[in-house]
Amino acid sequence: MLAIQSHTFYFTEPGVQDHTFAFSSRIEDYGAALQGFDLNYGTKDDHEVQALGAEIIRVELRSEETELFVQVELTLHDDEGVFGGNKGQGQIDIVAFADVKS
Helix, strand or coil, X not given: CEEEEEEEXXXXXXXXXXXXXXXXXXXXXXXXXXXXXXXXXXXCCCCCEEEEEEEEEXXXXXXXXXXXXXXXXXXXXXXXXXXXXXXXXXXXXXXXXXXXXX
8 A cells, every 4th residue: 555645844944854654554665856946045145056955875774664754855055155154044845755565
């Protein structure tokens, strides 16, 4: 049986966050997909983008194979200073899906 859950990660600055999805029974197969993202500097100033990214960096089974661990990374820096003095913010929307034993 296919089970689907979603989660939104909120970032006040670039970095890595994780979330564990709990399913009701043993997971046979699984995956995660990037549903959407919103990245911004929070200002109306002009910024030359040096690095921009929203990605899933890890998906793995945990805890007796009923939990799915997902880790995401947000990257947004401009070209000021060493690797960007102005860091962005945003959100990443993830959908986790699992084929669970019925």
